[in-house]
Amino acid sequence: MIIDCHGHYTTAPKALEDWRNRQIAGIKDPAAMPKASDLRISDDELRESIESNQLKLMRQRGSDLTIFSPRASFMAHHIGDFNVSSAWAAVCNELCYRVARLFPDNFVGAAMLPQSPGVDPKTCIPELEKCVRQYGFVGINLNPDPSGGHWQEPPLSDRHWYPIYEKMVEHDIPAMIHVSTSCNPCFHTTGAHYLNADTTAFMQCLTSDLFKDFPRLRFIIPHGGGAVPYHWGRFRGLAQELKKPLLKDHLLHNVFFDTCVYHQPGIDLLTRVIPVDNILFASEMIGAVRGIDPETGNYYDDTKRYIEASTILSAADKRKVYEDNAREVFPRLDAALKAKDR
Amino acid sequence: MIIDCHGHYTTAPKALEDWRNRQIAGIKDPAAMPKASDLRISDDELRESIESNQLKLMRQRGSDLTIFSPRASFMAHHIGDFNVSSAWAAVCNELCYRVARLFPDNFVGAAMLPQSPGVDPKTCIPELEKCVRQYGFVGINLNPDPSGGHWQEPPLSDRHWYPIYEKMVEHDIPAMIHVSTSCNPCFHTTGAHYLNADTTAFMQCLTSDLFKDFPRLRFIIPHGGGAVPYHWGRFRGLAQELKKPLLKDHLLHNVFFDTCVYHQPGIDLLTRVIPVDNILFASEMIGAVRGIDPETGNYYDDTKRYIEASTILSAADKRKVYEDNAREVFPRLDAALKAKDR
Numbered sequence: 228m229i230i231d232c233h234g235h236y237t238t239a240p241k242a243l244e245d246w247r248n249r250q251i252a253g254i255k256d257p258a259a260m261p262k263a264s265d266l267r268i269s270d271d272e273l274r275e276s277i278e279s280n281q282l283k284l285m286r287q288r289g290s291d292l293t294i295f296s297p298r299a300s301f302m303a304h305h306i307g308d309f310n311v312s313s314a315w316a317a318v319c320n321e322l323c324y325r326v327a328r329l330f331p332d333n334f335v336g337a338a339m340l341p342q343s344p345g346v347d348p349k350t351c352i353p354e355l356e357k358c359v360r361q362y363g364f365v366g367i368n369l370n371p372d373p374s375g376g377h378w379q380e381p382p383l384s385d386r387h388w389y390p391i392y393e394k395m396v397e398h399d400i401p402a403m404i405h406v407s408t409s410c411n412p413c414f415h416t417t418g419a420h421y422l423n424a425d426t427t428a429f430m431q432c433l434t435s436d437l438f439k440d441f442p443r444l445r446f447i448i449p450h451g452g453g454a455v456p457y458h459w460g461r462f463r464g465l466a467q468e469l470k471k472p473l474l475k476d477h478l479l480h481n482v483f484f485d486t487c488v489y490h491q492p493g494i495d496l497l498t499r500v501i502p503v504d505n506i507l508f509a510s511e512m513i514g515a516v517r518g519i520d521p522e523t524g525n526y527y528d529d530t531k532r533y534i535e536a537s538t539i540l541s542a543a544d545k546r547k548v549y550e551d552n553a554r555e556v557f558p559r560l561d562a563a564l565k566a567k568d569r
Numbered sequence: 570m571i572i573d574c575h576g577h578y579t580t581a582p583k584a585l586e587d588w589r590n591r592q593i594a595g596i597k598d599p600a601a602m603p604k605a606s607d608l609r610i611s612d613d614e615l616r617e618s619i620e621s622n623q624l625k626l627m628r629q630r631g632s633d634l635t636i637f638s639p640r641a642s643f644m645a646h647h648i649g650d651f652n653v654s655s656a657w658a659a660v661c662n663e664l665c666y667r668v669a670r671l672f673p674d675n676f677v678g679a680a681m682l683p684q685s686p687g688v689d690p691k692t693c694i695p696e697l698e699k700c701v702r703q704y705g706f707v708g709i710n711l712n713p714d715p716s717g718g719h720w721q722e723p724p725l726s727d728r729h730w731y732p733i734y735e736k737m738v739e740h741d742i743p744a745m746i747h748v749s750t751s752c753n754p755c756f757h758t759t760g761a762h763y764l765n766a767d768t769t770a771f772m773q774c775l776t777s778d779l780f781k782d783f784p785r786l787r788f789i790i791p792h793g794g795g796a797v798p799y800h801w802g803r804f805r806g807l808a809q810e811l812k813k814p815l816l817k818d819h820l821l822h823n824v825f826f827d828t829c830v831y832h833q834p835g836i837d838l839l840t841r842v843i844p845v846d847n848i849l850f851a852s853e854m855i856g857a858v859r860g861i862d863p864e865t866g867n868y869y870d871d872t873k874r875y876i877e878a879s880t881i882l883s884a885a886d887k888r889k890v891y892e893d894n895a896r897e898v899f900p901r902l903d904a905a906l907k908a909k910d911r
Contacts (some may be wrong), residue, residue, distance in 0.1 A: 233763075240580035263589075273722070281769075316676065326654060329833055335742050369753075372722070372755070376720070377719070377720075378718070378719075378753055378755040378756070380755070381754065381755075382754060382755055397705050411720055412723065412724060413713075413714070413720040413722070413723075413769060413773070413777055414720070414769055414772075415769075415772045415773075415775075415807075417803075417807065418772035418775065418776070418803070418804065419765075419768050419769040419772040419773075420767075422763035422765075422768050422795075422796045422800060423761075423768060423796075426760075426761050426764050426765060426768075426796065427755060427757075427761045427765065430756075430757045430761040431755070431757075433757075433760065434757055434760070442715060450800070450803075451799065453764075453796050453802070454764045454765075454768065454796035454799065456797050456799065457793065457796065457798065457830065457835050457838060458764060458792070458793070458798035458830060458831070458835060459832055459834070459835065460830070460831035460835060460858075460862065460869050461760070461792075461830070461831045461832075461858055461869070462760065462831025463832075463862065463864075463869075464831055464857075464858035464859075464862065464869040465757075465759065465760050465857065465858060467860045468857075468858065468859065488799065488800060488802070488803070489800070489802035489803045489806055490801055490802025490803075490805075491845060492801070492838055492841045492842050493800060493801065493802060493838070493842075495797050495838075496834055496835070496837075496838040499834045500832070500834050500835075515803070515806075515807065515810075516802075516803055516806035516807060517806075517810065518806050518809045518810060518812065520802065520805065520806065522805075525804050527803070527805070527806040528806075553662075
């Protein structure tokens with residue numbers, strides 16, 4: 228089985244965006260604020276949006292199951308207050324839940340949290356609980372910068388975030404560390420802010436002893452870990468300057484990287500420097516880079532081709548990257564699959 | 570000849586730091602503000618600080634000439650106002666000038682600018698002019714984020730920066746895009762902020778048409794280009810989505826990467842994906858990562874070893890990386906060397 232641990236519902240019916248626009252208008256004009264029940268999307272519309280997009284490409288490319296969360300760039304936690312984020316997260320998570328119910332063999336949910344700048348993260352726990360207990364979600368996305376590019380929250384190692392971590396450990400779910408749209412004109416969302424956040428999150432972990440407090444806490448750093456594997460020597464050296472243990476002991480029981488790196492040399496670097504147990508297959512399809520690479524004739528984000536073509540990974544390694552590691556990092560997914568004899 | 574295009578005076582005598590601390594104290598207590606002439610460092614002290622550090626390692630490792638600028642993390646443009654930055658830049662640049670005079674075969678200067686958050690960059694021009702005309706400096710360091718991790722200036726593509734670019738073109742000097750200390754607790758200075766700035770600067774160029782306005786403008790993105798080469802497929806794909814030309818046509822006449830990547834797989838990735846004409850040898854020695862890699866027994870920042878060990882670069886390629894490309898990108902350096910029959 229091939230599990231893609233990083234998919235977002237980027238192809239939701241237009242009604243979702245319309246509802247969000249009405250919600251944003253409602254921040255200034257409360258009379259215009261829509262109710263959740265005003266959003267009406269039929270099962271047929273959901274089916275169509277998935278079958279003609281993600282599922283079609285999964286079949287073409289040969290992946291089986293996608294861990295599916297709301298569209299990352301649309302989370303936009305910087306918009307409005309906690310109530311706005313809360314209503315928006317509930318709507319978005321419910322759609323992912325419905326997709327997972329319609330396509331139970333192909334999709335399983337991961338939750339967006341109703342984060343809001345300056346608001347205590349423990350306010351996110353009811354939504355997290357609902358997604359895990361009622362929706363069967365197997366992970367969460369945690370935004371280290373709900374300000375959208377202004378970086379005003381404390382680092383991930385701060386006790387500020389501990390209420391979330393306590394719940395993650397309780398439910399044995401990992402978090403993908405994933406920012407949303409940048410509203411800072413310095414940072415292009417998918418070309419700078421996403422990658423910067425990945426690097427930043429890793430370094431926040433490196434400088435701290437977070438995983439001493441939470442030995443079972445697990446983070447997935449998406450987009451191949453930002454700049455981290457390319458600068459693995461730098462990070463090993465910085466850990467050494469800071470008198471931290473070797474990175475494999477200090478971080479690699481808790482930090483994992485996905486394979487959203489859109490060319491063969493990048494995947495080769497990733498698999499050369501990061502232990503295979505810490506790499507999870509992912510494509511973030513359909514996402515930021517939707518085109519066909521003129522140098523190969525294939526989609527940039529068809530990351531399975533790069534794994535297949537790898538001469539660094541053995542067949543057993545590839546199985547870990549495709550499936551076994553995801554089952555380890557997402558134990559609730561593993562349990563759900565085993566319950567269905569998968 | 571082996572030219573290291575990225576060295577900072579990280580080993581300046583302690584008197585410099587003391588002077589800076591007095592200057593910072595003087596921001597609140599003007600009576601305590603030191604004069605530039607209060608800083609007294611003898612030629613012998615300068616010689617000692619270089620001979621026992623940078624020059625010793627250059628001789629051991631086999632590089633000949635370092636393009637030498639004030640310590641990046643000490644620029645700290647966020648401290649005080651323009652007058653504070655102006656006095657500090659003058660003091661720091663003069664020390665680099667004196668080092669270059671004491672060791673004319675081994676060091677040539679690149680200028681720190683007296684940037685200050687929210688201040689028009691054209692205020693930096695007198696210092697730039699002095700460094701080029703009187704000190705014989707061959708390049709500048711340009712900080713895209715003088716706020717120190719809050720990213721409040723416009724992107725590098727904005728006309729805000731054009732006065733600097735006009736002077737760079739007039740004098741035919743390149744800029745290394747280099748931030749300073751992060752005062753945002755989210756960003757570790759050398760483990761996150763530096764790499765993020767590199768990625769951010771590249772993407773600011775990618776989304777713009779800056780080099781249509783300045784076809785001869787040249788930027789060096791340090792630290793191996795941050796996350797850029799590792800995600801070269803992503804950047805090629807994003808340029809395609811944005812209907813920009815191929816990156817080689819859109820950016821690679823103007824954007825260059827240094828080799829400050831502190832392990833062999835990283836250098837191999839860099840040299841595999843970035844055309845050799847766009848790679849300049851550098852070590853940033855003595856800098857952020859000063860230790861010995863237990864996996865190799867060599868210094869992490871002894872980047873010459875990785876270039877030497879490369880099986881991707883031919884002997885002719887290595888000559889480009891070590892020397893020819895630096896002469897192209899720094900024409901004033903080339904002219905100065907030729908004037909000495911080098």
